[in-house]
Amino acid sequence: MPTYDYCCLTCGHQFENFQPMTSKPLKKCPKCGKKVERLIGGGAGIVFKGSGFYQTDYRSSNYKEGAKKESPPKGDSKPDTPVKKPDSGTSPKKENKK
Ligand SMILES: [Zn+2]
Secondary structure, eight states: OOEEEEEETTTOOEEEEEOOTTSOOOOBOTTTOOBEEEEOTTTSSSOOTTTTHHHHHHHHHHHHHHHHHTOOOOSOSOTTSOOOOOOOSOOHHHHHOO
């Protein structure tokens, strides 16, 4: 069941109403009894809860990409160079030493 946001045109009272889509929209303000307007999501732009979620998500994934590119710690001043880090730590020379 969707929740609808209403805003009173007279006293400015805002409230949510829990009702099925098939039921009639409210027309009266519970406070003053005057006309209310239903706020449809993304319509008037008055109620815009939860904005920024997508932005944050996009930014974080973008940040990861950037971190990957900058990860090779080389003394070079060329951040654009696609340097592949060789597998260090698995060298056979060290394995011989006990
Ligand atoms: Zn009202």
